[in-house]
Amino acid sequence: MKNFTGNLLFLDRSDINTDEIIPAKYLTENFKEALRPHLLEDLKIAGFESGRDVKDKQAIISRANFGCGSSREHAPWALEVNGINIVIAENFARIFRQNMFNCGMLAVELPAADINDIFLTFAPGPARLTLDFAADCLTLQGAGAEKKYAYSIAAFDKSLVEAGGWVDYADKKY
Amino acid sequence: MGKTTAQKIFEAHVVDRPFEDVQVLKLDRVFCHEITTPIAINDLIARGRDKVFDASKLKVVIDHVSPAKDSNTALQGKILRDWARRHNIKDFFDIGANGVCHAIFPEKGFVRPGFTVIMGDSHTCTHGAFGAFAAGVGTTDLEVGILKGVCAFRTPKTLRVIITGRLQPGVFAKDVILALIAKIGVNGATDKVIEFHGPVIDGFSMESRMTLCNMAVEAGGTSGICMPDMRTVDYLWPFISGEFSSKEAALAEYSRWEADPGALYDGTVELEVSQLEPVMTIGYKPDQIKTVREMKGTPVDQVYIGSCTNGRYEDLKEAAAIVKGKRINPSLRAVLAPATSAVFQKALDEGLIKTFLDAGFCVTNPTCGACLGMSNGVLAEGEVCASTSNRNFNGRMGKGGMVHLVSPATAAATAIAGHIENSPLFQG
Incomplete structure (x- = not known):
């Protein structure tokens, strides 16, 4: 399983789309690593600078409808190559959410x-996230506070995270 | 209990229910293009699993950057081309015979009522216009689809959308779908199939139904679906005439995919369109719209007619009727990208291309290109484009650029006026 512990990046806006996560012009890259410097570079939120703020973050929290727009799996890949394997949001666009689980990453709805x-x-941080995958619970620490939040994910999605993704799961089973 | 179209298609295709609420479906079609498929191909090779489940069910096209613009895109094309040849995939459409995926695949008759279709492209929902379940997926789902011919979905919920009334002249499917998205919001249909019903849809051509279903994903929808009817049969007839004794027999067969009268929906939205005016997006989300009348005079740097939403022959014809005998305003430039080689050829034969060229349009080859800021009409920082495409995200057509989504008629009228303008077809 991937790592789901680390520092939290706060993106306080709904409807962050996949063009903002990784612009289409980078979809011509044939290798995931090439996406690394471009994560969130077109995202415009007051006070946010991708080059500065993405650094040393391992988790993202945002609002509603995160990952809407294109089907590009380059969006989760751009997160993954930056060491970010978990996004927490009110809800996700379907394709983005599935792409996360298909890559063995976590899209947690709260x-x-x-x-x-x-x-x-906890915003704007620094804040640290730890995750108890078995207990479906995440803990946040920062600003002198510590809080726990229970979440639920579908059994299928959980099994994809455990299997490390959908290709291995499907290749064995179908 | 009655069933929705999606429920019927799922029941006919389910091969496994690994968990409650998850169904693994057998796929009738896996569509592929050169942006999202090469990484799947490379991964299959790396796993020692370079196989395809059924070459006859794979349909492959180079469309996003066509022809290649640099070494990276040339490599993407090469990986796809070599793979199609290696696996003897007959339906591979290279540059010169290609087109935007969601325009060329219907044109070739590849989609039938009741089919399951996936593609690594969010606008795959377009193909629901034929009464199919068609969903955009990521590269991993695509990879498994290529290898195994299956894809997992949550058991579908369906939002019923009933379009009533009568459209005024100059108001088109594009205006209807923008109005619907504005009504339900950009996540108003997330995790749901949108089933379109009502007299307005019944009266729509297949091209207009594709425009409608194309943008289902802009409201978060998994697929748009229109009920198969005689118009569906007429469109498909050149491809299915050998399978049925008559069009009536084909319709009788396809009608089994129609939603039952007592089907249980997850919600119903009614949209009365008799008073609907031509509309356009104003912000960076497809649910932010105003009437063209309200926005009249807004400066525009570029007009773009094309894409999987509005680059078909019907769209070009509507735009050409407005452009004919006129010149575009010298304050802007205008780009026309016919969606497929066949659309281009027909537009050439019927004199439409001459109309656009005489008016001062730049006519390009079929490609997705400018719609996602890839090539053939990318915007500069601060520029504004009136576009017949489907996404107005910040920077979508080029970093720092702004996109107003409009119908082909509004785009054409805007090109002539030099700023946002209603088409003369609209007299409201």
């Missing part, structure tokens, strides 16, 4: 109230 609470308590 109720809007919990997301609000995390932003209020």
Whole structure:
């Protein structure tokens, strides 16, 4: 299984789309590593600078409809090559969410109230996330606070994370 | 209990239910293009699994950057081309015979009512216009689809959308779908199939139904679906005439995919369109719209007519009727990218290409190109484009560029006026 522990990047906006996560002009790259410097480079949020703020982060928290738009798996790959294997949001666009689990990464949905609470308590960081995968629970530490949040993911998605992705799972089974 | 079209298609294709709420479906079609497929191919090779489940069910095209613009895109084309040849995939469309995937594959008759279709492209939902379940997927799902011919989906929920009333002249499928997205929001149909019903849809051509279903994903929808009817049969007839004794027999067969009258929906949205005016997007999300009338006079640097949404012959014809005998305003430039080689050829034969050239349009080869800021009409920082495509995300057509999504008629009228303008077809 991948690593789901680390420093949290706060992206306080809904509808962050895949063009913002990795612009289409980089889809001509034939290797994932080439995406690394370009993660979130077109994202415009007041105070956010991708080059500075992505560095040394291992998790992202955002609002609703994260990953909408294109089907490009380059979006999770761009996160993965930057060492970010988990995104927490109120909800996700279907294809992005599936792409995350298909890569053995985690797209964790939390109720809007919990997301609000995390932003209020811990933003803008520094904040650290630890995850108890077996117990479906995440812990946040920062700003002198520590809080736990229970989440639920579908059994199928959980098994993909355990299997390390959909190709291995499907190749064995079908 | 009645069933939705998606429920019927799932029932007919399910091969496994590994968990509650997850169904693994057998695929009738796996479509491939050169942007999302090469990494899947390379991964299969790396795993020692360079196989395809059924070459006759794979349909392959080079469309996003056509012809190649640099070494990277040339390599993507080469990986796809070599793979198609290696596996004897007959339906591979290289430059010169190609087209934007969601325009060329329907044109070739590859989609039938009741089919399951995946592609590594979010606008795969377009093919639901034929009464199929067609979903965009990522490269991993595509890779498994290529190797195993299956894909996993959550059991579908369906949003029923009923379009009522009568469209005014100059108002088109593009205006209807933009109005719907504005009504339900950019995640109003997330994890749902949108089933389109009502007299307006019944009256739409297959091209207009494709425009409608194409943008289902802009509301988060998994697939758009229109009910198969005689118009579907008429469109497909050149490809299916050997399979059926008559069009009526084909319709009788395809009608089994129609949603049952008592089907259970996850929601119903009604949109009355008699008063609908031509609309356009104004921000960076497809649900932010205003009427063209309200936005009249907005400066534009480029007009773009093309894409999987509105680059088909019907779209070119609508635009050409407005452009004919006129010149584009010298304050802007205009690009026309017919969606397929066949569309280009027909537009040439019917004199449309001459109309556009005489008006001062730059006519390019078929490609996705400018729609996603890849090639053939990329915007500079601060520039504005009135485009018949489907996404107005910040920087979509070029970093720092702004996109207003419009119908082909509005795009053509805007090109002539030099700023956002309603087409003369609209008299409201």
